[in-house]
Amino acid sequence: MLPVLYTPLHRQHEPSFFFVAGNFTPAQERIDRAEFLRDAAVAAGCELVTAVEHGLAPVADVHTPDYICFLEDGHKRWSDIPGASAEIVPNVFAVHGLHHGYPERVVGQAGYHMQDLASPIGPGTYAAALASANLAVDAAVRVIAGAPAAYAICRPPGHHAYRERGGGVCYLNNAAIAAQTLRRHGRRVAVIDIDVHHGNGTQGIFYERDDVYFVSIHRDPLNYHPYFCGYAQERGSGAGLGYNLNLPLPADTGDDAYLVALEHACGRLHSFQPDVLVISLGLDAHENDPFKGLRVTTEGFRRIGERLGRLGFPCVMVQEGGYDCDHIGTNLVHFLDGLTSKLKP
Numbered sequence: 057m058l059p060v061l062y063t064p065l066h067r068q069h070e071p072s073f074f075f076v077a078g079n080f081t082p083a084q085e086r087i088d089r090a091e092f093l094r095d096a097a098v099a100a101g102c103e104l105v106t107a108v109e110h111g112l113a114p115v116a117d118v119h120t121p122d123y124i125c126f127l128e129d130g131h132k133r134w135s136d137i138p139g140a141s142a143e144i145v146p147n148v149f150a151v152h153g154l155h156h157g158y159p160e161r162v163v164g165q166a167g168y169h170m171q172d173l174a175s176p177i178g179p180g181t182y183a184a185a186l187a188s189a190n191l192a193v194d195a196a197v198r199v200i201a202g203a204p205a206a207y208a209i210c211r212p213p214g215h216h217a218y219r220e221r222g223g224g225v226c227y228l229n230n231a232a233i234a235a236q237t238l239r240r241h242g243r244r245v246a247v248i249d250i251d252v253h254h255g256n257g258t259q260g261i262f263y264e265r266d267d268v269y270f271v272s273i274h275r276d277p278l279n280y281h282p283y284f285c286g287y288a289q290e291r292g293s294g295a296g297l298g299y300n301l302n303l304p305l306p307a308d309t310g311d312d313a314y315l316v317a318l319e320h321a322c323g324r325l326h327s328f329q330p331d332v333l334v335i336s337l338g339l340d341a342h343e344n345d346p347f348k349g350l351r352v353t354t355e356g357f358r359r360i361g362e363r364l365g366r367l368g369f370p371c372v373m374v375q376e377g378g379y380d381c382d383h384i385g386t387n388l389v390h391f392l393d394g395l396t397s398k399l400k401p
Contacts, residue, residue: 057103058396059206061195062094065187066211068180071225072143075173084346084379085225090211093375096385097207100392107194107208114193115186115228117236118261122158123220126169127182127227133162134177143176152221171216171223185212185227192230195372196237199332204399207337207373207392208234215255215336215376216282224253224282231336231374232261235268238332238372246271246330246369248321250360251338251376252349254286254302258336264294269301269328271321273314275341275349276304307349311356314341318363325367333369339378339387346379357387361394368400 071083098104116124134144148167159165170177188210195206208230215231216224231247238245247262249255249272262268277286292300301324303317325333339357341350352360364371373395378384 059105059198060097060102061105061107061191061208063187066090066184069184069212071176090209092381092385093209093388096389100389107191110190110193114233114237115189118233120220123169126165130162131177131179143178145173145176146170169221171221175223175225188212189228189230189233192234192374193237196234199370199372200241205371210375213376215249215258217257218260229257231334232258234372234374235334243331245332246325246328247334249336251336252341253281255336256282256285259300263292263300264296266295266299269299271301273303273317273321276306280349308351310351311353314352315359322363322367330369333371335371335373336376337373338376339384342380342383342387344380344383354387354390358390358394361391362398365395365398
């Protein structure tokens, strides 16, 4: 029975808006996303389990101390500013690579550590993000202990978060934290990101490393978030050259073309021969998702799961995007059913 990790602590993070095209719109990354996923998994026969607490060390193994401290105490310091908004929203941004100092005031730190206006930080954001990361760690530990697969309902998601920057509704990079946990236990690791958006944060964390192979299949960033990363020519650098594979797809790509790209990715994953595969499980490539990037069907998610399952690698699944709450649970169940039908017990 597939273990599914969930925590009600995610409810402490309740963003009040999503900033897009110059407008404050209702948040897409809603609390009920995780509840729909949990209920669908349980109804499908998965085992809902409580994660063991693994502490801050796995998070600190990926993210910088400055960034962790900002997430932990930034909202309190922000709230001490007369007239400050209820959530941290940057009004100035660092140009990374060109700055020469680290600001003392939380307003400056917000611009240093956040990449966009779409990721407000409220009073419970850090606690929720930390609990989300802990689920990913526990899923990795369960696979280390011999489980063929484990699924973490991580909310908030994480794949847009870099070592010292959040954004794209992500704060701590759950997939990278799971991968690093596996590395600390001596496992050879590959990460495949199937979210409709490129996993730019995960790529950035491992870009110069040859011990984690990163693959992302996503909507072409030429005209889609995150815009500045996710191009096919990004292959890694230094020791990591050749250990990064991006497979950008045209808008409205459907099941068959998606599976062609996935087949190419699976060939590379087979050649790398990881001990464990970390799956950044975005479900927002679905044809009805409000971000309207690709047109994968519900049956398409089953086929994606089946193909990844046929690789035969133990899997740690970490939830990323997926914002069509009418279909997100069904899409999850189809993916899990496809994957587990091919995995070795």
